[in-house]
Amino acid sequence: MDIVNTFATILARPDLWAGTLRFAAPLTLAALGGVISERSGVVNIAMEGMMLVGAFFAVLVGAATHDIVLATLASVLCGGLIATFHGVASIHLRANQIVSGMAINLFALGLTSFLMFRFYATSGTPSDIPALPDVNIPVINSIPFVGAVIGDLNSIVWVSILAVPVTWWFLFRTRIGLRIRAVGEHPRAADTLGVSVFRMRYLCVILSGLFSGLGGAYLALSVAHSFSDNMTSGAGFIALAAMIFGKWHPVGAFLACLLFGFGQSLGINLQGTGFPDQLVAATPYVLTVVALAGFVGRAVAPAADGVPYEVGE
């Protein structure tokens, strides 16, 4: 009975649900990036590295310029830049995309920590970096419960939520989205019809970098207000799992991110209630395994996912 009461109290806390959205936001951005990349046929396990790069350069530029727009722009562009390396390796050099993705992750960890030591070794990152603004919605703010959940969320949380239908529309309702999916399912056919496989794939890989970079900026500027070595600590891999869990679909991926966000938020809300919080922290991971085995079934990747395309065979 005690357990039931504890859970009922926690479930009624607006904090739990606001936290769910907050934790889900960076995951959603990276997972959507992954969906776009893999729909075009480029396997992308490098969201972790792209987020980390985004986080570091957001802080570096933010500390230097005190300008939130420049800081965000830098993180997005740097995410895109490192994604371009993955693009060149996977598309032009026909490298194994998992190898390339792992290399990008490792490189991002090395580079950001290396530069961290170079610039901020003694003092840590400066405290006067700009933050991404919160969005205070006046009317909703005064509604009980709902106001406490969504009345005062960070702008990037809203961006991540809005990005879900936009990505869906982009992939499934636009001409370019159709081309992207064609390139990911049957590149030879798309090529025959005059769609540039390489151009579509570069576009999508770079987009995944821009999305992940923004996720990293959010983590650094609005959650941690700093940078520390390996600060994404697996968020990009969780996003990868969410993408597969969500069957390479923007909405599915978003729902999976919400589940992970809920798990993280629940873990925090259960602290101090006598539950071993280390075990509670493991709940979303266990849930994922159970759900994947029990309900979701076989996830089918885009047919040409991970297969390099060779022009003119």
Added chain:
Amino acid sequence: MRMLAAGITPVLAVVLAIIVGGIVVLASGSNPITAYESMLVGAVGSPFDISETFISSIPLILAAYAVSFAFRSGLFNIGAEGQLYMGAIAATWVATTLSDWPGLPLIIVCIVAAMAAGGAWAGIAGWLKAKTGAHEVITTMMLSYVAIDISHWLLEAGPMTPANAFGTPESGPIPPQAAFPVILPSWILPNARLNASLFLTILAGLVFAWILWRTPLGYEIRAVGLNAKAAAYGGINVARRLVIAMVIAGAFAGLAGMVPVWVQMRLYDSFSPGYGYEAIAVALVGKNSAIGIFLAGLLYGAMIHGAVAMQANANISGFLVQILQALVLFFVGAEVLIRWFLRRGGFRALAEAAS
């Protein structure tokens, strides 16, 4: 020629990585020669450092066998980290529980426990893959997080936390008679820590190659990895082979988890600096062969150990190592680039053989 060709890509990848890494160091305002010199001296500059380089390498090599063995069956085991944690936990639990046992039987039981726990943890992912098609990339990764959370719980305020822990997340001590014997006597090398786990690692490499290339099971696992449909048509029970491959892979990882604990003689919270993840890179650079992985593991271990001295002596971040490791991996992946260099340099035959 074939041996030379197989090795040429990784070797050239290392050379390219050193060049590009040097540019990074130069761009950050330090001297790359100083950096590499102090890293090299730190890694192999003295007999003691060489023995420490081996200590850094062994968990990487064993965990890379775990990644690679699964890979031979077509599964991408990115959860060696979790399997390694389960192995470390099981071995520590057995050692601290049976602390009044005599040395040799205790060591053997601990090894068996580590391998069984790692194997079981990986086996879950294999079984789920075979039964329900659950993607092993997700399940192994999720199970890694679960294993790490379990170790936090056990060590921070759980059943394995000793009564006198004073808030340090750690297990009780491994009983001294359970230690692996140090293989370099102190009159040769004082304070050496390199122990008999080196022989276990060599043995593991032989077992790895023997199973895959000298047994019907290995043949079937490789057949499944190359083409599961064809293997099934040929009468191989694909589901069962996948589970067995994951269990064997996990057993290697479990052993990889036990070794660093048996160096520190205590299981500390977060004892692994990411062996299971770096092992993926080692497996890839080593091209999934027993000897290749051993050499790649030594290289990565040398870089890790050398970086400590480099950071202390040259004041350059030890994370240069991650940059170098990433570059090696990148160039190994982008073989086309290497072949292009070889062709440009007039080594056409080698370029064709390296593919």
